[in-house]
Amino acid sequence: xxxxxxxxxxxxxxxxxxxxxxSSCDKQNHVDEATxxxxxxxxxxxxxxxxxxxxxTGVLESNIITALFEGLCxxxxxxxxxxxxxxxxxxxxxxxxxxxxxxxxxxxxxxxxNPVTTxxxxxxxxxxxxxxxxxxxxxxxxxxxxxxxxxxxTTKDFSNVGVRAxxxxxxxxxxxxxxxxxPDLTKHYTWYPVPKHIxxxxxxxxxxxxxxxxxxxxxxxxxxxxxxxxxxxRIECIKNPLYWDSPTVQLEGIHFLPISNAYTEARMFFNNQxxxxxxxxxxLISYSKKKYPENTKLDTYLGSNFLRLNVTQPxxxxxxxxxxxxxxxxxxxxxxxxxxxxxxxxxxxxPNMGExxxxxxxxxxxxxxxxxxxKSGINPSELKLTLLTTDREGSKVIAEALQDMWRKTLGIxxxxxxxxxxxxxxxxxxxxxxxxxxxxxxxxxxxxxxxDMWKKGDGNNRTGWSSEEYERQLTKAELxxxxxxxxxxxxxxxxxxxxxxPIIPIFWYTQCYLKHQSLKGWHPLILNNQPYKFISLEQIAxxxxx
Amino acid sequence: xLSTILSRLCQGCIxxxxxxxxxxxxxxxxxxxxxxxxxxxxxxxxxxxxxxxKLNESEIIQFKAYLTTLAQGDMGISITREQPVxxxxxxxxxxxxxxxxxxxxxAIGVGVPAGILSALxxxxxxxxxxxxxxxxxxxxxSFVLAPILASNIATNIPFLKVAGWGGPFDWFLPxxxxxxxxxxxxxxxxxxGMLETLNQDFIRTAKAKGAPALRVIIKHALRGGIIPAIAYxxxxxxxxxxxxxxxxxIFQVPGMGQHFVNATKELDFFLLQGVVIVLGILIVIGxxxxxxxxxxxxxxxxxxx
Numbered sequence: 062x063x064x065x066x067x068x069x070x071x072x073x074x075x076x077x078x079x080x081x082x083x084s085s086c087d088k089q090n091h092v093d094e095a096t097x098x099x100x101x102x103x104x105x106x107x108x109x110x111x112x113x114x115x116x117x118t119g120v121l122e123s124n125i126i127t128a129l130f131e132g133l134c135x136x137x138x139x140x141x142x143x144x145x146x147x148x149x150x151x152x153x154x155x156x157x158x159x160x161x162x163x164x165x166x167x168x169x170x171x172x173x174x175n176p177v178t179t180x181x182x183x184x185x186x187x188x189x190x191x192x193x194x195x196x197x198x199x200x201x202x203x204x205x206x207x208x209x210x211x212x213x214x215t216t217k218d219f220s221n222v223g224v225r226a227x228x229x230x231x232x233x234x235x236x237x238x239x240x241x242x243x244p245d246l247t248k249h250y251t252w253y254p255v256p257k258h259i260x261x262x263x264x265x266x267x268x269x270x271x272x273x274x275x276x277x278x279x280x281x282x283x284x285x286x287x288x289x290x291x292x293x294x295r296i297e298c299i300k301n302p303l304y305w306d307s308p309t310v311q312l313e314g315i316h317f318l319p320i321s322n323a324y325t326e327a328r329m330f331f332n333n334q335x336x337x338x339x340x341x342x343x344x345l346i347s348y349s350k351k352k353y354p355e356n357t358k359l360d361t362y363l364g365s366n367f368l369r370l371n372v373t374q375p376x377x378x379x380x381x382x383x384x385x386x387x388x389x390x391x392x393x394x395x396x397x398x399x400x401x402x403x404x405x406x407x408x409x410x411x412p413n414m415g416e417x418x419x420x421x422x423x424x425x426x427x428x429x430x431x432x433x434x435x436k437s438g439i440n441p442s443e444l445k446l447t448l449l450t451t452d453r454e455g456s457k458v459i460a461e462a463l464q465d466m467w468r469k470t471l472g473i474x475x476x477x478x479x480x481x482x483x484x485x486x487x488x489x490x491x492x493x494x495x496x497x498x499x500x501x502x503x504x505x506x507x508x509x510x511x512x513d514m515w516k517k518g519d520g521n522n523r524t525g526w527s528s529e530e531y532e533r534q535l536t537k538a539e540l541x542x543x544x545x546x547x548x549x550x551x552x553x554x555x556x557x558x559x560x561x562x563p564i565i566p567i568f569w570y571t572q573c574y575l576k577h578q579s580l581k582g583w584h585p586l587i588l589n590n591q592p593y594k595f596i597s598l599e600q601i602a603x604x605x606x607x
Numbered sequence: 608x609l610s611t612i613l614s615r616l617c618q619g620c621i622x623x624x625x626x627x628x629x630x631x632x633x634x635x636x637x638x639x640x641x642x643x644x645x646x647x648x649x650x651x652x653x654x655x656x657x658x659x660x661k662l663n664e665s666e667i668i669q670f671k672a673y674l675t676t677l678a679q680g681d682m683g684i685s686i687t688r689e690q691p692v693x694x695x696x697x698x699x700x701x702x703x704x705x706x707x708x709x710x711x712x713x714a715i716g717v718g719v720p721a722g723i724l725s726a727l728x729x730x731x732x733x734x735x736x737x738x739x740x741x742x743x744x745x746x747x748x749s750f751v752l753a754p755i756l757a758s759n760i761a762t763n764i765p766f767l768k769v770a771g772w773g774g775p776f777d778w779f780l781p782x783x784x785x786x787x788x789x790x791x792x793x794x795x796x797x798x799x800g801m802l803e804t805l806n807q808d809f810i811r812t813a814k815a816k817g818a819p820a821l822r823v824i825i826k827h828a829l830r831g832g833i834i835p836a837i838a839y840x841x842x843x844x845x846x847x848x849x850x851x852x853x854x855x856x857i858f859q860v861p862g863m864g865q866h867f868v869n870a871t872k873e874l875d876f877f878l879l880q881g882v883v884i885v886l887g888i889l890i891v892i893g894x895x896x897x898x899x900x901x902x903x904x905x906x907x908x909x910x911x912x
Contacts, residue, residue, distance in 0.1 A: 091768075111689040118646065195655030197648055213651050269659070271689045292690070292698040293861035294772055318771075321865075322856040325770045328757055329859070332769040483639030483874055490647065520647025 359403035360585035364570035381437035388430035407566035526563030619891030683877035703862035707848035713786025722797025744791025801832035841897025
């Protein structure tokens with residue numbers, strides 16, 4: 062064979078290999094393959110800090126923990142207000158909701174086969190409340206009688222805390238006041254049980270070393286169990302065959318991918334690498350709605366976006382000025398032109414939930430805004446206010462819109478100050494601002510998750526505002542035994558808050574994300590705590606190429 | 608030679624220590640603290656957590672305690688991740704090392720030949736074309752190039768993913784993004800070095816003696832012309848090995864680059880100190896390797912040693 066012939070043969074062979082590689086095989090479809098294997102692949106925003114329900118504080122950790130662990134009550138797949146049996150098969154309050162009794166599942170087991178007993182729950186509550194453990198979310202259990210005192214070290218004996226084992230499968234919880242929403246609270250991960258026998262093997266109750274939550278060590282009581290955790294790459298869970306309701310679980314596994322870049326996540330979805338994304342960047346919403354209408358989801362979310370007003374700032378001491386600023390904000394314009402995520406204009410702080418009727422105190426009314434400004438007696442040209450916001454591009458655009466609205470409606474010139482996240486938080490906590498953008502996501506579906514933070518001295522208040530009347534209403538609500546009357550009292554409390562306007566509500570959040578059509582049983586929930594055991598995958602046509 | 612290496616290693620230790628000290632001071636000068644978050648911690652919880660990480664002590668005591676544990680091979684616990692820093696670095700380093708290694712191969716494979724070609728065809732269309740491409744490579748940031756590659760190449764080639772870290776195919780686009788920028792610098796540096804050498808008398812003499820062109824280029828010109836490129840490749844390799852935040856987030860690579868940015872933003876003191884130590888060590892090693900390579904290539908340096 063001459064060199065020329067050899068060369069030609071080699072070229073032909075190369076072309077043949079490349080052509081077959083590019084043309085004969087279709088683009089690999091990871092979603093289809095995963096769907097065949099019944100594996101759900103979802104984007105999850107970032108790497109979890111831990112998988113210990115009593116250590117973490119974030120939504121992304123909650124998404125994984127909900128798959129691994131189960132609280133006393135379970136989440137209904139489509140109805141937020143309905144509670145299903147979880148680790149408890151049944152529960153009942155006393156007449157005034159101050160004592161709750163939970164009967165645990167008789168065949169409830171940890172994933173290593175050990176039974177889930179009341180001692181596990183008592184151990185878990187002692188652990189999260191233990192002063193030496195320093196759990197960041199311990200306050201979620203302050204509804205239990207004596208819990209706050211034990212957590213703050215005022216009492217050292219955990220027997221003073223209102224948790225008692227009547228027998229191995231009956232748990233009694235005594236509350237500090239009537240708490241009709243305890244079933245909702247028990248669905249929050251801070252109330253989940255942790256395996257005493259495993260934690261004791263890995264350093265004991267107050268040790269925080271991340272050992273027991275490593276793959277291979279972690280034992281859980283939920284529908285899934287941890288099989289693999291590759292840091293910053295993926296977390297894989299597989300179906301837990303020992304779960305008490307195992308026949309209901311349809312997925313064989315879930316893969317959580319810590320994708321921090323929303324654009325990367327969307328690209329991965331469009332390229333058939335994910336069944337669902339964690340979020341959808343505002344810039345991609347209109348594109349997705351147009352090109353993938355069936356995949357673009359904008360679900361109501363239990364969160365409120367608002368502006369904080371520093372009421373210790375001399376000029377902002379005027380309630381009229383605060384109201385003028387509030388009524389000059391055209392929230393709908395911000396939603397339609399900037400956010401585009403189907404958010405709802407907020408007329409109050411607390412969104413509609415259950416029996417709670419959202420307040421209608423704050424709305425866009427330029428004339429009313431001007432009236433309030435006139436009543437304040439402040440000359441707008443003499444006002445020197447600064448709007449503090451984060452360094453995110455989206456925050457800047459909203460700040461500029463607000464700046465323009467106040468200038469056009471009230472003639473007030475406001476400077477914008479952008480700070481990186483930690484500096485922004487510090488400035489807010491130190492009251493080193495005039496007006497500040499902010500938001501709050503509810504931990505549980507009860508108005509107190511939004512209202513308690515405005516009490517005097519609460520670390521999340523950050524406005525310098527307090528009101529004896531407001532706190533009187535909150536105390537009254539807490540002591541009210543009738544759930545409906547309690548809700549009405551909380552509505553009154555919010556009216557006090559909005560009447561003095563230390564905050565200006567802007568919009569109620571939505572959860573914007575992409576969802577593959579193969580995903581079944583995934584319904585809108587206000588906290589988006591999807592109960593994975595009801596989710597299934599069905600083979601269907603794939604998302605078209607972007 | 609051995610004494611030079613030992614001397615450089617001693618200097619390297621001092622450099623790493625200074626780097627660590629500076630990082631320790633600067634990160635603590637930033638506003639806020641690691642426990643500042645959107646949901647404020649109750650004071651007693653914050654105090655407990657500060658005690659756990661010894662953040663309630665003076666900076667001098669903190670530094671002393673950190674150095675003591677560091678001497679035992681313990682880089683501390685990440686404040687935000689609740690994981691040992693060594694574990695985080697161990698799990699992130701392989702992806703960054705693969706990416707860096709593949710990136711530097713692409714950079715050398717593209718940059719050096721392009722620089723040589725450009726120098727040999729000085730002021731020709733090849734020279735202008737190569738240098739325009741190199742300038743583009745330097746000017747186009749990775750956050751522009753990476754999405755372009757992901758959206759236009761990965762979506763059209765069956766075995767490539769737009770993002771994700773699994774098999775060797777997943778290394779290609781992130782390495783290409785990292786490598787092309789470095790290749791652009793290398794091309795310009797190599798061109799400059801080669802042009803200077805090609806104008807030397809000994810090259811003219813070699814040509815006049817009738818030595819074949821390829822021999823003149825490879826044996827005589829390249830040996831001198833490549834020296835600036837080698838000096839650049841050492842530290843560049845170290846930088847590539849420690850990852851890139853942008854490339855890692857766009858291609859979903861579980862590497863180390865993200866820790867530099869996230870640990871700084873979240874004031875995760877121990878994680879940042881840990882990754883800075885690794886970066887410092889790699890830069891020292893990269894520089895040392897470059898120095899050794901230069902001594903091996905350049906007889907004058909050997910003699911001076």
